[in-house]
Amino acid sequence: MSQKIRTRFAPSPTGFLHIGGARTTLYNWLYARRHKGDFILRIEDTDEVRSTDDSVTAILDSVTWLGLNWDEGPKDGKTDTGPYSPYFQMQRVHIYRKYLDQLVDGGKAYRCYCTKEELDEMRRIAQLEKRPPKYDGRCRNLTPDQRKAQEAAGKKFSIRFKMPTEGATVVDDAIRGQVSFENVLQQDLVIWKTTDGPTYNFCCVIDDHLMEMTHVVRGDEHLSNTPSQIQIYYALGWQPPKFAHLSMILGPDGSKLSKRHGATSVLEYRDQGYLPHTMRNYLALLGWSTTESQQLFTDEDLISKFDLEGCQKSPATFDTVKLNWMNGEYIRQTPIDELIKLAMPFIEKAGLNVSSGPDLKRVIALEHEKFKLLSEIPRLIEFFYKPVEFDPKAFEKVLKAPGAKDVLLGLAEDLAQAPSWTEKPLEERIRAFVAAKALKNGQVFHPIRVAISGRTEGPTLFLMMEVMGKDMVLSRLKEAAAKI
């Protein structure tokens, strides 16, 4: 009988959740969901200096917004829930201590009394001699007497893990296959700091084992640490989980995605008006694909098709243009009522009052296919709710054109008599007006559009007039004419 799949995302709360972390979270989540397993969130806050509560909150908000629900982990910045609680590493230090003692007592780890200065010196000499700057293991085989002497001298110590000195450690990676590392070349890494605290590589092993992780899916940057971690599993008599190392995400210039490429925080994408589903779909495709090279996926689709084996080994460049296209696709698929709910915060933020004036539902429907970001909705609909602001170029080119003023005035008079203010009759009436005056369509249609919206581009004209309403259209036609 196969084991229940358990995956985790284990961020350090030293900043916001960035795009790379979001993708790692997504892949872990997808894998767990696909196999009806559990997805766990764990906060790796052992770096007391850099960890902040705000970061914890930002990360939880980000993962929540992305819609990647976790089965165990923090409930908020301080408390958590699940059978393996606590999920905050700082609350687990006593556990790490226990296993640390076990390793030291078993001769698998040892006290290292070297000071920072000594280590720096060691490194300097190694570099001069063109040797790899590796810890030379001078404290590895101290006699009890030598240790006593060091401690009598009041020397502080860190704890190092004894790496095997021969053979190789093979990482069986779900994405990269078997990657082999020679043990001699690995250092005796510090698992407990002089300043009295466990190190990342140590906690990670203990927690992943105790929390019964079956798969560790994480960024590429951890691949080189994996052999050391595997050896710690062995030293504790444990079976390592299956690993999968994801390639990095690059900015448009080919360097690692960072702030200078624009938005990197998940929350920034939320604030720009991307839909969570867009992020899930786009991020899934950034480094993973199906053989049919399908682009648009429902969540069910994604869950049923996602697989670690289909992941790309090479780094991927984040492409905002494609992200925008995809967001447009999903906005178009969003029913109007739901879209309005999503758009309201952006409309309010822009200070646009839509409580009176044309029916918002109809206005949104008019522009629906144009939205790529929720944040651009206010700009595209504002002229329905605010006095017309003429685009200077449109004003010059269209309204200043010969005859435009007469057209607007004539039309205002004619339309005032219109018995019915709906799209079709309006179109017929205006076309008749064009014919009667022996004008061309453009000579009438364009000035109307600019007069009532201030711009040259916008929704289909006659329906826009219908939605705007007779009074607003007529007064705008007259106002525009007066300004020419």
Added chain:
RNA sequence: GGCGCGUUCGUCUAGCGGCCUAGGACGUCGCCCUCUCAAGGCGAAGAUCAUGGGUUCAAAUCCCAUACGCGCCA
């Protein structure tokens, strides 16, 4: 410096020895639709598969070097 990873259209990718005169998607360009802008439809351009050697009747696909990029250790 050592070790590790990577390299197919501008971008994301398909490809796992013959179906590849390298397919799809985004973007770009053209045409159609048309009251503008979008959306939509149709079509086009775009990759000597990083380079150089092998292996094989046959290589983007297997092997070996080199280059470049990146990561980790410090």
